[in-house]
Amino acid sequence: MNESLQALGSLAPLRLDSLLRRLVDEHGLTALERGLALRLLLPPGVSGAGAVSDAVLLEGCLRNRLDNALKHTVQGGVIVQLLALPGAEAWRVELCDTGSGIAPGVQARVFDEFFHVGNGSRDRAKGLGLGLSIVKRTAALLERWGRDVLQGADSAEARAAWRQRGQPALGGAIVDLRLRGDRTGLDAVAA
Secondary structure, eight states, X not given: OOHHHHHHOOEEEEEHXXXXXXXXXXXXXXXXXXXXXXXXXXXXXXXXXXXXXXXHHHHHHHHHHHHHHHHXXXXXXXXXXXXEOTTSSOXXXXXXXXXXXXXXXXXXXXXXXXXXXXXXXXXGGGOOSOXXXXXXXXXXXXHHTTOOOOOOSSHHHHHHHHXXXXXXXXXXXXXOSBOSTTOBHHHHHHO
């Protein structure tokens, strides 16, 4: 690995199933205290779901998403799911919650540092507004690691970018579950 990649992070093999088990275990008490269900769904018989990533950055992204999901879910719960992508030696991590979602007018802003929906008084007890900006920077880091990153405000915009680049094979997707209208991030990935 060259020095520029080492400065950005340490790519190494890791086990996604172990990482997800640890994160769900860590957040189990919080979910229980809030009266929420927290479930981890793994493919049958999975052990050693391997990936190559910066373990610290990936864990930070997943922890931020799980923290936010639990923080903004009043009833119901959160499901963390690991899915094997068909026809590829790749995995997808999905995090689904029954939270309130984010209004379309502020969806793009939630990735700005220190922006926090519904926290006009800047109450630090409600968080600093850094979680999703960290996720955004980590996605931009993928580009510096030589990954081709496509983005779009909605599935139509993302598909247009994908077509413009010659419809390359996709290795992963970071999507919000709740999109405009009745659409979901799962619909966007399927499209």
